[in-house]
Amino acid sequence: MAVCDICNIPGWGIPVSASVFRTAVQNGFCPFRLHLDNDMGIPNIRDTWRREALASHTDWNLCATCHSALQPYI
Ligand SMILES: [Zn+2]
Numbered sequence: 139m140a141v142c143d144i145c146n147i148p149g150w151g152i153p154v155s156a157s158v159f160r161t162a163v164q165n166g167f168c169p170f171r172l173h174l175d176n177d178m179g180i181p182n183i184r185d186t187w188r189r190e191a192l193a194s195h196t197d198w199n200l201c202a203t204c205h206s207a208l209q210p211y212i
Contacts, residue, residue, distance in 0.1 A: 142201035144169045151201040154208065159198045162211035163191045172207050 140150045169175040170184050200208065 143198045144204040145174050147201045151199055152205040154198040154200055156195045160192055162208050165211040167211040174204055
């Protein structure tokens with residue numbers, strides 16, 4: 139089943155291409171700082187997430203909430 143790639147809400151949301159998403163991350167988009175995701179107390183999860191997001195070449199599936207949070211960064 140499809141889930142939002144950021145907050146894991148079930149369902150198909152809005153597709154975002156990998157290159158657009160990388161641009162947003164480079165512009166400072168961070169789901170943990172925006173409280174879209176729970177960091178679960180894992181040390182360095184933000185750095186790890188950012189590195190993996192910048193390396194990803196797979197399109198992202200974002201729910202409406204996460205997609206609107208992304209807009210200022212693209
Ligand atoms: Zn979401």
